[in-house]
Amino acid sequence: MNAEPTTPTTRATDEHLLSxxxxxAWIGVSPHTVRKWVTRGPATGLVPRMLRINGQIRFRPxxxxxxxxxxxxx
Numbered sequence: 798m799n800a801e802p803t804t805p806t807t808r809a810t811d812e813h814l815l816s817x818x819x820x821x822a823w824i825g826v827s828p829h830t831v832r833k834w835v836t837r838g839p840a841t842g843l844v845p846r847m848l849r850i851n852g853q854i855r856f857r858p859x860x861x862x863x864x865x866x867x868x869x870x871x
Contacts, residue, residue, distance in 0.1 A: 814848065814855035823861065842867070 817835065821828040834844035835854055845864035848855045 813858075814850070815858060815861065816856075817854055820845075820856050820861065824865070 815823070817831045818828045821831045831844065834841070835847065837843055839846055845856055846860040848857070
């Protein structure tokens with residue numbers, strides 16, 4: 798009998814994905830502004846990394862935190 802624990806192959810997280818409206822509320826801008834950023838694309842740096850799930854744009858909270866760190870004024 799193998800007593801070694803198995804490691805999961807997928808990334809598990811307790812955090813929920815954020816919608817455009819949730820991201821807008823978190824950072825204090827309008828959903829319209831976030832939608833404009835999304836249409837310009839993540840390569841512009843205007844918006845955090847995003848996912849498209851069933852046609853809906855979603856954001857990982859960890860990706861949003863990293864993105865916010867890049868906006869810090871030195």
